[in-house]
Each structure stands twice: as structure tokens, then as C-alpha cells.
Amino acid sequence: MSTERRKSRRGRRGGGPAGADLERARGLHVLVVDDFDDNREMYAEYLAHVGMRVSQARDGHDAVRKAIDLSPDLIVMDLSLPDLDGWDATRLLRADPRTARTPIVAVTGHAIGTHAATARAVGCDEVLTKPLLPEDLLDHIVSIVARRR
Amino acid sequence: MAAGELRHEIVSLLVHELRNPLGAVLGSVRSLRGAGVRRSARQRHLDVVETNALRIEELLDSLSLVSSADRAEALSLTAAPTPVDVVLRDAAERARKLMGGLLRVSLEVRCDSATIVNVDLRRMVRALAGLAVASMTFASKGGVVAWTSRDAPGRIELDLPDPGIDLHDDHAPRVHDEGFWASRPRAVGLRLTTRAAVLVVRAHGGAVVRTMDPEPVLRVHLPRVP
Known part of the structure; x- marks a missing residue:
């Protein structure tokens, strides 16, 4: 993220995107996947607060199952997950025609090495690094949805 | 695995382990600063801050202990x-x-x-x-x-x-x-x-x-x- 963008966020009261983009994002169904409960619940609570419908999963298998069963508009995917990790879950989702085009935003604590490049290679649309405030996550979701329309 | 590579891998993984609790702390503090936080939500956010600060402390303590042991330093105890x-x-x-x-x-x-x-x-x-x-x-x-x-x-x-x-x-x-x-x-x-x-x-x-x-x-x- 650029320094300018960070500065603009610090200066904003309440955070989060404003206007038409946010209005369009309200009502989206987002699947939040993270095995770290405090972070998953924090994101889920915030996205629900701004008007999105939110489902949650805490491992890769649960994420794939829910993505196929619930057809969310977008998936927020942690990469380090028990059993089936976020990279493999994304591969499976991209290989399934029902979820092949669903936007996937990876949110990860992995900031070193090739983790982000691998996440993009397997099909994640964006890779964001923790710690990530919920309103910053919302910014990215709104921006991805706006680009897709 | 070469020593430098192993060290890089360990640092990378530790950074990952620290970012999760840090994210929870920052998110809760941000929420606490917001207007109109209900008392029950306030308590929950404070609990999240305490729990995750303790997790960070635990990880750093453990890292320090293991690092000292790897240098064959004796652990001092006040028993x-x-x-x-x-x-x-x-x-x-x-x-x-x-x-x-x-x-x-x-x-x-x-x-x-x-x-x-x-x-x-x-x-x-x-x-x-x-x-x-x-x-x-x-x-x-x-x-x-x-x-x-x-x-x-x-x-x-x-x-x-x-x-x-x-x-x-x-x-x-x-x-x-x-x-x-x-x-x-x-x-x-x-x-x-x-x-x-x-x-x-x-x-x-x-x-x-x-x-x-x-x-x-x-x-x-x-x-x-x-």
C-alpha cells in the first residue's frame, strides 16, 4: 500500500470507503476464512456492520464446502489453515466451475518469501498482509467488486 | 537446509505468528476508539486485547528461552x-x-x-x-x-x-x-x-x-x- 494511501486513511474519520462504491458493496455475501478466531470474527462483525451478509469458515475444507454450497460473492481467505491450507483451497476453488470466477482476497501474516506470489499464482485476486484493519479490508473488497462490474 | 535458509524460514514463520495477535489487538483498539461502543462490546474488545498481548508475550518469552538454551546459557531460577x-x-x-x-x-x-x-x-x-x-x-x-x-x-x-x-x-x-x-x-x-x-x-x-x-x-x- 502506498504511503499516500495510508496517510489518507489515517486522516479519515470512521474509516472505510464512502459513496456509491460502498452502496454497491452493501448486500454482498462474503465468506471469511481464518482459523484465528479473533481476526475472523473481527472482520465478519465489521463487514456485517456495513451491510454485507457474512459466512465464516475456520479451515480449508470448510471453506471449499461453504464456497460451493453458499456461492458467496467474494471470499476472504487466510493462507495458513489447518488440514487444507489457503493455497490449496484456492486451487480447488479455481478448478471448480461453480467458484472459478469468485473473487478471492488472501489475507495473510506471511510477508516474507514467495507466499504472496504463490497465492497469486494459484488464483487469489489480491494478497493483503496482516495486521489489516477491517476498514482497510473493506476498501479492497469494494475496489475489487467495482473493478469486476 | 542451509543455516541461512533455515534462519530465514524461522523468521518468516515467527513474523507470521506475531501478525495474527497483533492484528487482533490493533483491530480491537480501533473499535474501542470508535463512538458509541456498547459496554458488552467494550469488555469483549478489552479481553481480545489482553489475550492477544499475552500471546505475543508468550511467543517472545519462548523465543528468548529457546535462543538462550541454544547458546548453552543456563536458565536462572528463583525457586x-x-x-x-x-x-x-x-x-x-x-x-x-x-x-x-x-x-x-x-x-x-x-x-x-x-x-x-x-x-x-x-x-x-x-x-x-x-x-x-x-x-x-x-x-x-x-x-x-x-x-x-x-x-x-x-x-x-x-x-x-x-x-x-x-x-x-x-x-x-x-x-x-x-x-x-x-x-x-x-x-x-x-x-x-x-x-x-x-x-x-x-x-x-x-x-x-x-x-x-x-x-x-x-x-x-x-x-x-x-
Whole structure:
């Protein structure tokens, strides 16, 4: 993220995107996947607060199952997950025609090495690094949805 | 793996382990600064901050202990005779705080308060809580985990039932097996915590063993004060 963008966020009261983009994002169904409960619940609570419908999963298998069963508009995917990790879950989702085009935003604590490049290679649309405030996550979701329309 | 590569991998994994609790702290602080936070939400955010700050402390403590041990530095202890029930109850309290919203089982302590052990209370409490959290992190939700103590010749045994770090029984012995942990890099935080706890117990003249009785148990041996 650029320094300018960070500065603009610090200066904003309440955070989060404003206007038409946010209005369009309200009502989206987002699947939040993270095995770290405090972070998953924090994101889920915030996205629900701004008007999105939110489902949650805490491992890769649960994420794939829910993505196929619930057809969310977008998936927020942690990469380090028990059993089936976020990279493999994304591969499976991209290989399934029902979820092949669903936007996937990876949110990860992995900031070193090739983790982000691998996440993009397997099909994640964006890779964001923790710690990530919920309103910053919302910014990215709104921006991805706006680009897709 | 070359030493430089291994160090890079460990740093990368530690950074990852620290970013999760840090994210929760920053998010909760941001929420607390917001207007109109309800009292119940305020308390929950404060709990999240405390739990995750303790997790960061735990990880840094463990890293420091393990690093000192790798340089063959002796662990300094300030030991004093202490009733075993004080040790277990303090450790259980810390484990509850460390687990925070993740605590999926109810934790009970059953022990004989007359038994005395010679321990550095602060270090032993952290070690036992660390072992407990490592074993319970991926435990299934529900049920009761009871910590117990019993007298044995020359020592006491503390049993911390081990619901499992998402493991099969065939993986035993676990906590001392470097090869096992190496194959599970994402558990580096748990590995560090467990290794630090074992170091502390050994520095007290004790040991940590994994046994079946009949369910998986982490059994901590500590010399008893006659």
C-alpha cells in the first residue's frame, strides 16, 4: 500500500470507503476464512456492520464446502489453515466451475518469501498482509467488486 | 537446509505468528476508539486485547528461552517451596487467558493442596500454561479437561490431558520429536512454546513425557519437597 494511501486513511474519520462504491458493496455475501478466531470474527462483525451478509469458515475444507454450497460473492481467505491450507483451497476453488470466477482476497501474516506470489499464482485476486484493519479490508473488497462490474 | 535458509524460514514463520495477535489487538483498539461502543462490546474488545498481548508475550518469552538454551546459557531460577495447587491454579488461569475465545473445553484443576514442590512460580506457571495451550489449541469443542496431580516416589506427576494438536495417536512421541515439528512449519509458535516449557521443567530437575492413560496425557514430573 502506498504511503499516500495510508496517510489518507489515517486522516479519515470512521474509516472505510464512502459513496456509491460502498452502496454497491452493501448486500454482498462474503465468506471469511481464518482459523484465528479473533481476526475472523473481527472482520465478519465489521463487514456485517456495513451491510454485507457474512459466512465464516475456520479451515480449508470448510471453506471449499461453504464456497460451493453458499456461492458467496467474494471470499476472504487466510493462507495458513489447518488440514487444507489457503493455497490449496484456492486451487480447488479455481478448478471448480461453480467458484472459478469468485473473487478471492488472501489475507495473510506471511510477508516474507514467495507466499504472496504463490497465492497469486494459484488464483487469489489480491494478497493483503496482516495486521489489516477491517476498514482497510473493506476498501479492497469494494475496489475489487467495482473493478469486476 | 542451509543455516541461512533455515534462519530465514524461522523468521518468516515467527513474523507470521506475531501478525495474527497483533492484528487482533490493533483491530480491537480501533473499535474501542470508535463512538458509541456498547459496554458488552467494550469488555469483549478489552479481553481480545489482553489475550492477544499475552500471546505475543508468550511467543517472545519462548523465543528468548529457546535462543538462550541454544547458546548453552543456563536458565536462572528463583525457586521456592510452593503448594502444587497454587502452581496448577495459576497456570490454569493463565491458560484460560491465553486461549481467550479459543477455549473450546472447560478446564478444571484437581489436586492435593498439601503437596509441595520447589519451583520458580512465574516460570513454571508460564511453562504449564504454554504446554496446555499447545495441546488444546486445535481441540474439539466441548467437554471438560481436568488437570490432576498425584504423588509418586520422590516426585509428583502432573497430568495435563492432551486433546491433541490435531494429531493422530500414532504421532507419539510428539513434544520431543524435532522431525515431527519440522514437518509442521505452521505450528512454529506452538513448537517454540512447547520446547520452552520442556526446558523450564528440565531446569527444575523434572521431565515432560507423553503417555496414554488411557487417553493422551502430557505428564510433567517434578521433584517433590520431602
